[in-house]
Amino acid sequence: MKEREIFSGLRVAPPIFVRVDGRGFKKAIQSLGFKKPYDRAFASAMADCTSMFFEKSGFNTVLAYLFSDEINLFFTDTPFKGRVEKIDSIIASFFSSALTMQLELITPISFDTRIVPLAANDVIEYLRWRQSEAWNNYVVSYGYYTLLKQGLKPYNAAARLKNMKQSEIHELTFQNGVNLGKTPCWQRRGIMIYGEASNNHAANKKIIQNWNIPLFKTAEGRMLIDCTLRV
Numbered sequence: 001m002k003e004r005e006i007f008s009g010l011r012v013a014p015p016i017f018v019r020v021d022g023r024g025f026k027k028a029i030q031s032l033g034f035k036k037p038y039d040r041a042f043a044s045a046m047a048d049c050t051s052m053f054f055e056k057s058g059f060n061t062v063l064a065y066l067f068s069d070e071i072n073l074f075f076t077d078t079p080f081k082g083r084v085e086k087i088d089s090i091i092a093s094f095f096s097s098a099l100t101m102q103l104e105l106i107t108p109i110s111f112d113t114r115i116v117p118l119a120a121n122d123v124i125e126y127l128r129w130r131q132s133e134a135w136n137n138y139v140v141s142y143g144y145y146t147l148l149k150q151g152l153k154p155y156n157a158a159a160r161l162k163n164m165k166q167s168e169i170h171e172l173t174f175q176n177g178v179n180l181g182k183t184p185c186w187q188r189r190g191i192m193i194y195g196e197a198s199n200n201h202a203a204n205k206k207i208i209q210n211w212n213i214p215l216f217k218t219a220e221g222r223m224l225i226d227c228t229l230r231v
């Protein structure tokens with residue numbers, strides 16, 4: 001029967017990103033009373049789960065970038081000799097149990113994961129891509145909840161947004177008291193987590209949660225990523 005474990009030999013070579021995403025979180029966290037579209041307490045729980053991953057998972061994680069219910073983890077070496085089944089399942093279950101603990105949930109939740117192999121010099125490009133996704137989500141979510149507040153049904157709000165330019169959504173939320181350029185930085189740009197740079201490469205590296213990151217497409221953003229990769 002052992003030979004029927006046909007995926008157990010599937011392996012990946014580093015470097016890799018693993019992208020973790022909450023399954024159906026719109027529904028799953030609905031009853032928990034988080035503010036919409038963004039709640040610092042939810043972001044905090046996600047960030048604390050990620051810090052725990054750095055500290056307790058046994059994976060050697062270089063950096064993490066997260067927003068909404070998504071966490072991107074970067075590895076330059078992979079445990080389990082790169083076995084895809086092991087990496088995916090252990091990371092997904094780690095985050096499920098960590099978030100269950102953080103939020104004291106009484107109903108099960110789950111995460112999915114995918115592995116993204118890339119070349120070392122694609123890291124910035126990958127992070128830029130996820131950060132632009134964070135920004136698009138951000139604009140659309142604020143637009144969506146503004147339209148709901150104005151009395152539109154969810155279906156109609158979603159349809160209306162599809163036909164709106166970003167600048168029109170900005171104007172819409174502005175008229176309703178939210179300046180999309182002036183909300184807390186973490187909502188617009190996401191959060192980065194990494195080990196503190198230090199001269200001694202001791203085992204107990206301090207884990208930093210950076211809630212005030214630059215745009216990855218700027219020189220400052222590239223520098224932050226470069227520094228993090230060198231730790």
Ligand SMILES: Nc1nc2c(ncn2[C@@H]2O[C@H](COP(=O)(O)OP(=O)(O)O)[C@@H](O)[C@H]2O)c(=O)[nH]1
Pocket residue numbers: 021022023024025026027029034035036037038039040042043068069
């Ligand atoms: N209320 C609230 N919901 C959030 C927050 N962050 C993420 N979410 C929810 O998580 C969803 C994540 O999006 P996505 O993965 O595309 O949808 P999913 O398939 O429902 O997990 C968002 O649509 C929100 O409903 C938050 O801070 N507050």
Ligand SMILES: [Mg+2]
Pocket residue numbers: 021022023024025026069
């Ligand atoms: Mg999700």
